Amino acid sequence: MSNDPTSRQGAIDAGDRLLAAHEFDDPFAAAFKATRMPMLITDPRQEDNPIIFCNSAFSRLTGYGIHELIGRNCRFLQGPETDRASIAKIREAIAVEEDVSVDILNYRKDGSSFWNALFISPVRDKSGEVIYFFASQLDFTTVKSREAELARARHFAEEAVAERTKELTDALRAQTLLVHEVDHRVKNNLLTIASITKLHARMSNNDTVRKTLRSVLNRVEALSTVQRKMFTADDVTRFDVADFANELVADLVGSLKRSDIRFTADLHPVHVPAEKASPLALIVNELVGDAVRRGLADGGGEIHLEVRRLNGHFLIRVADTVSPVPVDPEDHAFGQVMLDTCARQVGAQIERSVEGHRTDVRVTLMVGEKAE
Amino acid sequence: MRILIVEDEALLALELEFEIEAAGHEVVAQAPSYTAAIDVIDRDEPEFAFVDIHLLDGPRGVDVGYYLSQRQIPYVFVSGNVRRIPEDFAGALGAIEKPYTMNGLQNALSYIDDLIKGAPTTAPPPSLVLAPDKRP
Numbered sequence: 001m002s003n004d005p006t007s008r009q010g011a012i013d014a015g016d017r018l019l020a021a022h023e024f025d026d027p028f029a030a031a032f033k034a035t036r037m038p039m040l041i042t043d044p045r046q047e048d049n050p051i052i053f054c055n056s057a058f059s060r061l062t063g064y065g066i067h068e069l070i071g072r073n074c075r076f077l078q079g080p081e082t083d084r085a086s087i088a089k090i091r092e093a094i095a096v097e098e099d100v101s102v103d104i105l106n107y108r109k110d111g112s113s114f115w116n117a118l119f120i121s122p123v124r125d126k127s128g129e130v131i132y133f134f135a136s137q138l139d140f141t142t143v144k145s146r147e148a149e150l151a152r153a154r155h156f157a158e159e160a161v162a163e164r165t166k167e168l169t170d171a172l173r174a175q176t177l178l179v180h181e182v183d184h185r186v187k188n189n190l191l192t193i194a195s196i197t198k199l200h201a202r203m204s205n206n207d208t209v210r211k212t213l214r215s216v217l218n219r220v221e222a223l224s225t226v227q228r229k230m231f232t233a234d235d236v237t238r239f240d241v242a243d244f245a246n247e248l249v250a251d252l253v254g255s256l257k258r259s260d261i262r263f264t265a266d267l268h269p270v271h272v273p274a275e276k277a278s279p280l281a282l283i284v285n286e287l288v289g290d291a292v293r294r295g296l297a298d299g300g301g302e303i304h305l306e307v308r309r310l311n312g313h314f315l316i317r318v319a320d321t322v323s324p325v326p327v328d329p330e331d332h333a334f335g336q337v338m339l340d341t342c343a344r345q346v347g348a349q350i351e352r353s354v355e356g357h358r359t360d361v362r363v364t365l366m367v368g369e370k371a372e
Numbered sequence: 373m374r375i376l377i378v379e380d381e382a383l384l385a386l387e388l389e390f391e392i393e394a395a396g397h398e399v400v401a402q403a404p405s406y407t408a409a410i411d412v413i414d415r416d417e418p419e420f421a422f423v424d425i426h427l428l429d430g431p432r433g434v435d436v437g438y439y440l441s442q443r444q445i446p447y448v449f450v451s452g453n454v455r456r457i458p459e460d461f462a463g464a465l466g467a468i469e470k471p472y473t474m475n476g477l478q479n480a481l482s483y484i485d486d487l488i489k490g491a492p493t494t495a496p497p498p499s500l501v502l503a504p505d506k507r508p
């Protein structure tokens with residue numbers, strides 16, 4: 001800033017000379033004075049490149065009277081928060097006499113700040129020498145503060161999202177741990193129940209007790225297999241009946257250790273919701289168990305297993321050819337109750353046909369869209 | 373074979389022992405923890421082992437597996453948590469997933485027996501998940 005009265009007077013004189021060079025009715029001068037855009041002119045040939053002329057719009061923008069502005073270098077508009085790099089850019093452009101456009105934080109007379117979209121351009125005479133600098137200002141504080149507000153809002157939103165994500169990740173981790181823990185306990189308990197039953201059967205000398213305990217064990221193990229298959233799959237809410245049925249029959253046939261059993265299968269994955277897994281598994285278990293009791297265990301034979309979709313239905317079919325042996329009526333009745341009850345639970349239809357030594361059982365049920 | 377059972381659930385270990393003995397083998401010991409298992413391995417030099425993963429001193433069954441593997445003692449994991457088994461099965465022949473069934477266990481036992489004696493003639497039973505390098 002130049003407060004020296006002589007240099008200030010020099011700036012006033014330079015401004016007067018400039019005005020004198022333009023007639024009162026010069027439309028360019030009139031436009032300069034009247035426009036709502038703050039504008040000013042500085043004189044680089046005077047010491048410290050002072051303002052020699054500015055319009056009322058500039059006076060309104062900065063809060064200074066025109067007489068307070070003339071004779072001062074524009075740097076007095078800078079303040080504590082003004083970016084040093086922006087100032088350097090302006091200085092550099094003036095030194096090399098080039099146009100410059102800078103967004104800079106400036107300060108008014110009352111100390112308040114505003115964002116100034118500043119444009120400075122050198123004005124040359126005929127010989128090419130720079131005789132003035134012309135500068136226009138545009139207050140874009142509202143735009144800038146909206147930007148800042150948006151940036152702040154985005155920052156808060158991002159923080160909130162990060163925090164929420166962390167909470168959810170933690171909750172999911174806790175949940176997963178819990179599910180694994182519960183799964184582990186359920187599996188261990190099922191195996192413990194099976195072990196207790198087997199242990200008792202092993203220690204009993206009574207055939208009926210042993211047979212009864214093995215009958216219970218057989219059903220408990222069907223449920224154990226459901227639990228194992230359910231959590232081995234990636235999607236714990238679905239259960240593949242075909243996969244279960246295949247394992248059940250393969251393990252059964254393997255353990256009977258008979259070379260005269262022919263096991264054939266026509267299996268296609270049929271996924272059912274978790275809540276239908278146990279009754280369907282028990283249905284398969286009863287159908288296979290029935291074939292075993294009727295003669296497969298005693299005299300071998302053929303067993304055919306089919307699990308697939310059929311015209312919007314879901315079909316489980318067990319067909320066997322065995323040399324019939326007498327079946328314990330109690331075993332048969334119990335198996336029948338298990339089968340009927342589980343079928344009722346899932347709304348399945350059971351058709352049974354017997355031709356000679358061949359028994360063919362078809363279990364069909366509607367599978368809803370969601371049960372796909 | 374002289375077999376070690378590494379299992380922290382006493383009832384499961386007892387039942388497994390009966391099944392193993394019914395299949396014609398001798399159970400040298402039941403070890404409920406990593407430390408107990410290491411002691412038995414050093415002292416009794418079993419020929420085979422069944423190894424649970426969750427033990428009394430933590431999920432250290434895999435460490436027991438590595439120890440057996442170093443001593444070239446074949447073994448299988450018996451666990452409800454097969455996801456914890458390393459991809460290379462830590463040198464195990466395979467894994468029997470809990471809760472196994474009586475049929476499943478017996479089929480797995482006879483397949484393992486065949487595998488140790490030489491090449492098995494049957495396909496592996498569904499109850500036995502073989503290690504990648506043991507798959508036919």
